[in-house]
Amino acid sequence: MNESGRSVTRALREFHVPREHLMVVHDDMQRELGKISPKNGGSANGHNGIKSIIDCIQTNDFHRLRIGIGRPADDTRAQDKVSDFVLGKFTRAExxxxxxxxxxRCWKEWPALFLPPVEN
Structure with a gap:
């Protein structure tokens, strides 16, 4: 996931998708579990997968839908704990x-993100 830019670049090229139509749905530790937030452009904000995409497509101007996953219980920022948390499995309750x-809610509020484009 930290190097997802290569796959995104390849998909854009092979499917002839312009960068401005790119929508990336990704996890966000800055939001509590389940909170959603659309974003257009901007920095990677510490998200390595987004940083990889920005580096590979050479722009930060693309659509994002951030889905909160919360933070480790002890709110640590230690890299090993953060990695374990991000890569860990959700509980049944989560x-x-x-x-x-x-x-x-994603479907209701942002249906255009999940429906294929209408062809003329």
């Missing part, structure tokens, strides 16, 4: 929040 609240 999955229920995502499935019952977050994902339906």
């Amino acid at each position: 999955l229920e929040i995502l499935a019952m609240v977050t994902y339906p």
